[in-house]
Every structure is written in C-alpha cells, then in structure tokens.
Amino acid sequence: MPERPAKSRRARSEESLSYPLFTEPSPIRSILPEAANSPAPVAPPKTVPSAVPPPLSSQDIVQIFEQEYRNLRPRAPMPPFRIKFRRFVSLNTTIRLREEMLHVSLSDILEGAPESVLRAIAHILIAKIYKKPIDPGHNNRYKRFQYSEPVARRTEQTRSVRGAKRILGPEGHYYHLDKVFDELNERFFQNLLGRPTLTWSEHHARRLLGHYDAAHNTIVVSKIFDRPSSPRYAIEYLLYHEMLHLKHPVSVRGTRRCVHSPAFRADEKRFPQLKEALAFLKRL
Numbered sequence: 193m194p195e196r197p198a199k200s201r202r203a204r205s206e207e208s209l210s211y212p213l214f215t216e217p218s219p220i221r222s223i224l225p226e227a228a229n230s231p232a233p234v235a236p237p238k239t240v241p242s243a244v245p246p247p248l249s250s251q252d253i254v255q256i257f258e259q260e261y262r263n264l265r266p267r268a269p270m271p272p273f274r275i276k277f278r279r280f281v282s283l284n285t286t287i288r289l290r291e292e293m294l295h296v297s298l299s300d301i302l303e304g305a306p307e308s309v310l311r312a313i314a315h316i317l318i319a320k321i322y323k324k325p326i327d328p329g330h331n332n333r334y335k336r337f338q339y340s341e342p343v344a345r346r347t348e349q350t351r352s353v354r355g356a357k358r359i360l361g362p363e364g365h366y367y368h369l370d371k372v373f374d375e376l377n378e379r380f381f382q383n384l385l386g387r388p389t390l391t392w393s394e395h396h397a398r399r400l401l402g403h404y405d406a407a408h409n410t411i412v413v414s415k416i417f418d419r420p421s422s423p424r425y426a427i428e429y430l431l432y433h434e435m436l437h438l439k440h441p442v443s444v445r446g447t448r449r450c451v452h453s454p455a456f457r458a459d460e461k462r463f464p465q466l467k468e469a470l471a472f473l474k475r476l
C-alpha cells in the first residue's frame with residue numbers, strides 16, 4: 193500500500209551531512225592508537241598481506257541506500273536513487289529529493305570507505321530527510337570514521353588547498369611548544385629535526401589532540417594540554433608522536449597509505465612514559 197504522507201511527515205527536500213570536523217578551524221585528530229579505544233585487535237593473517245576489500249561498486253552503494261531506505265520506511269514505495277561522488281572542497285555529503293528521485297552526492301573522500309560506514313551514512317541521510325530518529329550505532333560508526341586518522345588527514349589535505357589556517361602560536365599559559373619540541377629533539381632525535389610551525393589549537397579539543405599538517409609543515413596541539421593538571425609527559429608524548437611523523441613520512445604501498453609504519457611504532461615505544469601518557473590521554 194503506498195504511503196500517503198501527512199503534511200507534518202512530509203520529507204524535507206534537501207538535507208546535508210556536514211562533518212562537524214569543519215566547525216573547527218584547525219582540525220586536529222586524536223593520536224590515540226585505535227587499540228586504545230577498543231580491545232586489542234587480532235593480528236591480521238600473515239598470508240593475506242593486503243586484506244583490504246575491493247572498493248564497492250556504484251551498484252553496491254545504491255543497494256546499500258535501498259536497504260537502509262527499506263529499514264527506515266518498510267512500506268513506502270522505493271524511490272530511484274542517483275548517487276554520485278563529487279569533488280567537494282570539504283568532506284561533505286548531501287541528499288535531495290527531486291521529482292520523487294533521491295539524489296545523493298558523496299564527497300570523494302568517502303570513495304573506498306568501508307561498507308559499514310557507507311551504510312551508516314545512508315541511514316543518517318535518509319533518516320534526516322524523512323525526519324526519522326537516527327540509530328545511535330550508525331551514528332557512532334560514522335563518527336569513528338570521521339575522526340579516524342586517515343580521514344582527518346585527507347580532509348586536512350583537501351582543506352589546506354584552500355589556504356592559510358589560523359595560527360595561535362606556540363606560547364601557552366603553562367607550556368611553550370617550541371621549548372618542549374627543542375628538548376625532545378635533543379633527547380630523541382640528536383637535534384636532527386627541523387622545527388616546523390608549532391601552535392596551540394583554538395579550541396579545547398578532546399577527541400582531536402594533535403595533528404601534523406604536512407602541507408603547512410605545522411604541528412597543532414590541543415589547548416587541553418596547556419593547563420597545570422596536564423602532566424609534562426602527556427604533552428611530551430603527544431609532540432613526540434607528531435615529531436615521529438616528521439621522521440617517518442607517510443608511505444604508500446599500492447593503494448594503501450601507511451601512516452604508522454612498524455618503524456614508527458618501534459620508535460614510539462622508546463618514549464619512557466608511553467604507558468602513563470596513553471592512560472592519561474584515555475582519561476581526557
């Protein structure tokens with residue numbers, strides 16, 4: 193039976209899903225390794241070196257949207273979907289209802305995103321346009337993806353093309369980033385690293401704690417560390433991690449970007465208070 197929408201239940205003609213990342217002028221991502229938030233991951237089988245599933249075809253993606261539509265509107269007629277990847281300047285996704293057809297534009301940053309993420313996005317967009325409640329599980333999956341390091345990096349790279357970012361500077365109330373950097377450079381890198389621009393973030397970001405922006409050769413540190421309750425080893429570890437990104441540039445193997453190589457991880461373990469620092473970050 194076709195659904196006859198009451199006036200109040202009529203779908204909105206357009207919805208967009210802008211990543212909240214963009215409300216912050218300087219997105220800085222969490223440097224917590226994925227393992228810190230979840231139980232230790234099972235080591236991938238050695239026999240399958242690149243267990244990356246092949247990217248979803250556009251047909252797969254349409255199917256995902258149709259399934260999520262069906263879940264949200266079990267009896268309503270299925271509208272045709274037109275789904276396109278667009279080169280957005282920012283990570284941004286929109287849905288429009290035009291002449292009974294749902295037009296979806298996905299940021300090309302989402303190309304190659306895992307199926308669960310696309311499913312979450314499909315659910316959220318369709319729920320929004322038909323004013324249905326958003327499932328918290330899908331919302332969490334979307335958020336985790338949004339804040340994951342590779343996504344934050346690609347987003348940052350895309351953004352940096354658009355020009356200068358605001359710089360607050362290295363001098364905080366309690367810590368001076370340049371001084372912490374110089375001290376770590378001597379302790380761990382024989383003073384071999386050139387000092388990039390160091391700056392505190394504009395906001396007290398909790399999820400995104402530190403970030404190295406290669407395009408601007410800038411390390412941004414969340415202002416949340418610039419307070420007396422924040423131990424020195426925490427900011428040292430944070431900066432040390434970002435300095436390792438200077439030492440170990442992102443390598444590309446095939447289609448896979450390796451951000452934290454084994455050599456990176458081995459170096460990271462040289463930080464004496466690694467355990468305490470990770471525990472502190474987790475409590476933030």
Ligand SMILES: [Zn+2]
Nearest residue numbers: 223433437452
């Ligand atoms: Zn990192």
